[in-house]
Amino acid sequence: MTKQEYTISVFTENQIGLLNRITTIFSRRKINIDSFNTSPSEIDSVYRITIVINETEEVVRKLCRQIEKQVEILKAYYNTADEIVWQELALYKVPTDVIAAEVKVERLLRQYGANTVVIRKDFTVFEVAGHREETEALIKVLEPYGLIEFVRSARVAIIKASDGFHKKLQEFEYKEPGEEAVENVFLNDHEKVFSM
Amino acid sequence: MELIAKQNKTDVGNAAVSVSGSVAVLDALLAENVDTVFGYPGGAIMPIYDALYDYNDKLKHILVRHEQGAIHAAQGYARVSGKTGVVFATSGPGATNLVTGLADAMIDSTPVVCITGQVFAHLLGTDAFQETDVVNITTPVTKWNYQVTDATEIPAALAKAFFIAGSGRPGPVLIDITKNAQLQMFDYAGYRKCEHIRSYRPKPIVRNEYIAEAAKLINEAQKSFVIFGQGVILGNAEKEFQQFIEKAGLPAAWTIMGMSAIPTNHPLGVGMLGMHGNYGPNLLTNECDVLIAVGMRFDDRVTGRLDKYAKQAKIIHLDIDPAEIDKNVKTTVPVWGDCKETLPLLTELIEKKSHDAWLQKFNDCKKKEEEKVIHAELNPTDETLTMGEVLKQLNELTKGDAIIVTDVGQHQMVACRYAKFNHSKSNVTSGGLGTMGFALPAAIGAALGDTSRQTVAIIGDGGFQMTLQELGTIMQFNVNVKIIILNNQFLGMVRQWQQLFHEKRYSFVNITSPDFVQVAKGFNIAGKSINDRKDLQPALKEMLDAKGSYLLEIMVGKENNVFPMVPQGKGVSEIVLSKEEI
Numbered sequence: 001m002t003k004q005e006y007t008i009s010v011f012t013e014n015q016i017g018l019l020n021r022i023t024t025i026f027s028r029r030k031i032n033i034d035s036f037n038t039s040p041s042e043i044d045s046v047y048r049i050t051i052v053i054n055e056t057e058e059v060v061r062k063l064c065r066q067i068e069k070q071v072e073i074l075k076a077y078y079n080t081a082d083e084i085v086w087q088e089l090a091l092y093k094v095p096t097d098v099i100a101a102e103v104k105v106e107r108l109l110r111q112y113g114a115n116t117v118v119i120r121k122d123f124t125v126f127e128v129a130g131h132r133e134e135t136e137a138l139i140k141v142l143e144p145y146g147l148i149e150f151v152r153s154a155r156v157a158i159i160k161a162s163d164g165f166h167k168k169l170q171e172f173e174y175k176e177p178g179e180e181a182v183e184n185v186f187l188n189d190h191e192k193v194f195s196m
Numbered sequence: 197m198e199l200i201a202k203q204n205k206t207d208v209g210n211a212a213v214s215v216s217g218s219v220a221v222l223d224a225l226l227a228e229n230v231d232t233v234f235g236y237p238g239g240a241i242m243p244i245y246d247a248l249y250d251y252n253d254k255l256k257h258i259l260v261r262h263e264q265g266a267i268h269a270a271q272g273y274a275r276v277s278g279k280t281g282v283v284f285a286t287s288g289p290g291a292t293n294l295v296t297g298l299a300d301a302m303i304d305s306t307p308v309v310c311i312t313g314q315v316f317a318h319l320l321g322t323d324a325f326q327e328t329d330v331v332n333i334t335t336p337v338t339k340w341n342y343q344v345t346d347a348t349e350i351p352a353a354l355a356k357a358f359f360i361a362g363s364g365r366p367g368p369v370l371i372d373i374t375k376n377a378q379l380q381m382f383d384y385a386g387y388r389k390c391e392h393i394r395s396y397r398p399k400p401i402v403r404n405e406y407i408a409e410a411a412k413l414i415n416e417a418q419k420s421f422v423i424f425g426q427g428v429i430l431g432n433a434e435k436e437f438q439q440f441i442e443k444a445g446l447p448a449a450w451t452i453m454g455m456s457a458i459p460t461n462h463p464l465g466v467g468m469l470g471m472h473g474n475y476g477p478n479l480l481t482n483e484c485d486v487l488i489a490v491g492m493r494f495d496d497r498v499t500g501r502l503d504k505y506a507k508q509a510k511i512i513h514l515d516i517d518p519a520e521i522d523k524n525v526k527t528t529v530p531v532w533g534d535c536k537e538t539l540p541l542l543t544e545l546i547e548k549k550s551h552d553a554w555l556q557k558f559n560d561c562k563k564k565e566e567e568k569v570i571h572a573e574l575n576p577t578d579e580t581l582t583m584g585e586v587l588k589q590l591n592e593l594t595k596g597d598a599i600i601v602t603d604v605g606q607h608q609m610v611a612c613r614y615a616k617f618n619h620s621k622s623n624v625t626s627g628g629l630g631t632m633g634f635a636l637p638a639a640i641g642a643a644l645g646d647t648s649r650q651t652v653a654i655i656g657d658g659g660f661q662m663t664l665q666e667l668g669t670i671m672q673f674n675v676n677v678k679i680i681i682l683n684n685q686f687l688g689m690v691r692q693w694q695q696l697f698h699e700k701r702y703s704f705v706n707i708t709s710p711d712f713v714q715v716a717k718g719f720n721i722a723g724k725s726i727n728d729r730k731d732l733q734p735a736l737k738e739m740l741d742a743k744g745s746y747l748l749e750i751m752v753g754k755e756n757n758v759f760p761m762v763p764q765g766k767g768v769s770e771i772v773l774s775k776e777e778i
Contacts, residue, residue, distance in 0.1 A: 013395050017331055017341070024336050065519040071340045071360055074395045172394040 001056040037154030086157035090135035217347030218247035224354035238286025241313025243378035265637035267297025272641030288326030303628030307366035339367030347380035355390035364398025400532035411545030421484035426453035427491015433536040445550035449477035456617035476561030482769035504767025580753035587614035603635035603659035606688035633662030716747035727751035
């Protein structure tokens with residue numbers, strides 16, 4: 001099996017120390033995390049963690065099982081890039097005088113869909129939300145114009161085939177799980193996106 | 197104070213009483229039917245110990261000599277009783293001393309709840325005296341852990357702790373309670389047991405289609421082979437398991453952790469798996485057509501080289517932990533669930549059969565092993581005593597009714613190879629972690645966890661010196677533990693490897709020992725040391741008949757090796773019976 005990029009979406013309770021529990025699952029196996037984002041979900045008490053790693057599917061599936069095994073994890077899904085809609089946000093700080101003087105820069109920023117966040121006398125900050133190739137490409141482009149600082153956020157991702165977590169959560173809240181709440185559905189629906 | 201009466205949910209409400217966090221802790225223990233706590237006091241847990249002063253008649257507290265001893269004792273207690281072991285320790289060094297035991301309990305799925313004191317909440321993160329980040333240190337070695345900084349959280353945190361530790365695949369839980377929370381008075385509305393956590397599924401749902409598929413595979417197979425682990429014991433599924441193998445008429449081999457789930461003399465029991473297990477079970481793993489794994493996790497000591505493990509076989513894996521399926525060995529049919537539920541369903545669907553020719557193969561292997569290994573080990577002709585003959589004599593005297601607690605190393609392998617068991621929950625050993633020093637404290641816990649059976653600890657001269665301070669605990673609480681030290685004056689297992697794989701370069705395996713009998717005497721424990729065959733049986737008898745604890749040191753051959761052996765990096769069918777074959 002070949003390695004590829006997987007996005008893992010983990011639905012969790014909110015508890016201090018849980019991040020550590022999740023990250024040690026990776027670090028213990030010497031697996032590098034490319035991106036790690038925590039965020040609220042559509043449900044008040046449920047948090048959503050998005051992790052990006054580069055691994056084989058077999059490893060990713062095992063990792064998800066280990067993650068789900070943790071007491072405060074509700075569910076962990078893994079998806080390839082084509083199964084999700086995802087964005088990363090990048091910020092670029094460039095000297096204002098350079099971009100004011102260079103007409104080309106304006107064209108480039110349009111081309112890359114950059115928005116201006118702040119304009120000061122000394123510098124201007126742009127933002128681009130997009131895929132990694134896009135945010136990375138703009139670094140290259142802006143470098144000749146004196147790019148001062150660059151930073152990129154972790155990935156956030158929406159699973160295309162997901163119908164949200166509300167229903168799932170309800171199943172979890174029942175003491176006796178319904179058929180849908182079982183952990184082993186992937187065997188039947190191995191090919192389906194939203195399963196493991 | 198009679199607080200547990202309030203555990204009845206209908207009582208909760210107006211009847212709240214003001215109690216301290218410490219009292220709430222002890223009340224929770226009583227509500228969870230805890231009768232024994234293993235612990236060691238210290239600054240940050242003093243409020244709980246202060247409250248314990250008034251609970252002396254309801255909770256037995258065993259003061260150990262080191263916190264590692266406390267948790268191993270709690271493990272021993274849990275393993276023989278099936279109940280959750282409970283540990284008290286203070287913050288900082290008290291808590292860090294638990295780490296080895298937590299790791300041991302984690303890998304061997306032992307239910308333990310540890311309650312550690314912690315510095316005042318306002319001091320957290322200030323490098324206060326005896327402050328350690330215990331929750332973070334213990335995260336990888338606990339099933340769950342939690343820090344309580346407010347007394348109102350205590351009842352729920354403990355309820356969760358006991359539920360998590362004891363349900364599903366059991367494991368250790370640590371609750372760290374800051375000193376202010378222990379002291380804090382709060383309105384206590386009674387203890388509610390936890391029965392459900394929405395993010396935690398102790399048991400996956402049983403899927404009948406996989407049971408049917410598994411049954412079909414078994415019914416169509418000619419020579420299936422059953423291998424089982426501690427899951428059978430933890431699930432209290434011994435009876436269900438026996439019914440399954442008896443109806444299927446299939447040979448069954450145990451892992452070291454599964455040992456004693458069925459009587460060792462069961463006609464279908466073909467022995468132990470693993471690096472120093474029996475010849476047949478290892479060899480024939482690579483001959484069976486269907487391998488049925490029940491409540492075991494394909495540890496590398498069981499599988500040897502994975503790419504040479506049961507490649508010809510279809511694999512049915514029954515396990516309660518979904519993360520175990522396909523972890524090491526690719527499963528053909530996974531049977532998720534508690535084997536107490538899944539085994540009867542499977543038994544129902546399989547045909548009653550016998551497999552005489554297939555069983556005969558195991559018998560032939562057994563004969564070969566008898567000739568090449570067992571006979572000489574149990575009936576040595578030269579002067580020096582062997583570990584095997586000690587076990588043989590012990591079996592005759594205990595008749596297989598004793599709890600055997602072993603440490604780690606050669607003596608452990610020999611004891612598990614030759615010990616006879618009639619009852620489940622009788623073999624207590626450190627399996628996954630291989631913790632030297634486990635046996636003596638674990639035996640204390642085992643002896644207290646089941647007083648109806650005799651507890652015999654078998655320990656090497658090396659391992660005994662790791663935790664021998666617990667003789668003090670035995671002395672103080674008159675714990676009835678029979679201690680056998682099998683002394684070969686070496687760290688025997690490492691020596692064996694150095695002999696076989698490192699050109700006999702004996703690097704720091706030569707360990708000297710104190711006069712163990714004198715040491716025991718210092719702790720007011722009777723003892724004897726023998727090195728002569730004619731003394732063996734009388735000495736064992738004297739030990740077993742002794743009123744209280746007794747230490748028997750038996751000098752055994754210095755450079756004896758444990759065989760058979762699946763050398764590291766080899767497949768299970770490459771098992772060797774002697775060093776000449778390596």
